[in-house]
Amino acid sequence: MTANTLSPTSQPDLHLLEESLGYQFRDRAHLHKAMIHSSHAFEQGRQTQKDNETLEFLGDAVIDLAVGYALFRHFPEMREGDLTRLRAALVNERHLARMARDLALGTYLLLGKGEDTNLGREKASILSCAFEAVAGAIFLDGGYPAAAEFVERHFTPWFEDRQQAMFLADAKSSLQELLQERFNEGPRYVLEGDEGPDHNKTFHVSVRFREDILGQGSARSKKEAEQEAAAMALKNLAGPKQAGK
Known part of the structure; x- marks a missing residue:
């Protein structure tokens, strides 16, 4: 052929x-x-x-x-x-x-x-x-x-x-899976505050596990701030010190 x-x-x-x-x-x-x-x-x-x-x-x-x-x-x-x-x-x-x-x-x-x-x-x-x-x-x-x-x-x-x-788009899901897998427990997200006018607010969120703050994030929406906080938490957990250890 x-x-x-x-x-x-x-x-x-x-x-x-x-x-x-x-x-x-x-x-x-x-x-x-x-x-x-x-x-x-x-x-x-x-x-x-x-x-x-x-x-x-x-x-x-x-x-x-x-x-x-x-x-x-x-x-x-x-x-x-x-x-x-x-x-x-x-x-x-x-x-x-x-x-x-x-x-x-x-x-x-x-x-x-x-x-x-x-x-x-x-x-x-x-x-x-x-x-x-x-x-x-x-x-x-x-x-x-x-x-x-x-x-x-x-x-x-x-x-x-x-x-x-x-990593950034699915950080919350990844963090949830990681903590559930390791400790059979999930994280919680806390709105630490916001600033700016109603049409242009910036939200500050932390993600916590038990008594520890694993990460923090700031963004124009609560959802994006939570993703940023989760992404920071994943990076921190990948380091030498990990939650619960």
Whole structure:
């Protein structure tokens, strides 16, 4: 099978895409197939297996495993629930589409005329599937080590950013789970005060466990202040001194 047998439609030089991916295919037909959207295959009268959907299925599994293993190594002390949430923050349609845009995958996609007219090259659903299909194509061409290397190279730079965002967005839940797990008891949040006019108040909140103040936060809403306090508590608990010890 060669790339030419898959579709008569021209597309940009896949050599350039290989450079962006950081992987050179032994059989470029795999990469070509990864770029064939079902709308194009349908217009060409091809059977469904001529589009990239099965590669997408394969790539989804490869990415989940590779990212999960990389997170396991990168954050050896992180709890299972947090690892699961962090992987979900990394492996989702929006983030996969963003990485696909960084690789300019939309430029290389073969789309049906209607999908192309409807700006299919910018659709997150199509781009995220294309990224998964590329991972699947690399797996077929070079095996798991090559696919895992590709996945880790493109995901690892996002680990700290996504961890921090998750940490701040879900600090209350994480703190609740941590204290329940360690002491079978949860924290309580205390409004220490507020300042400013009604339309522009700043709230000051502390989070307490038993007799200890674990963290404090200030924000424009009580909810945000509680999240900040919980985030500070988690950082404090990660240090040498931990609550109840």
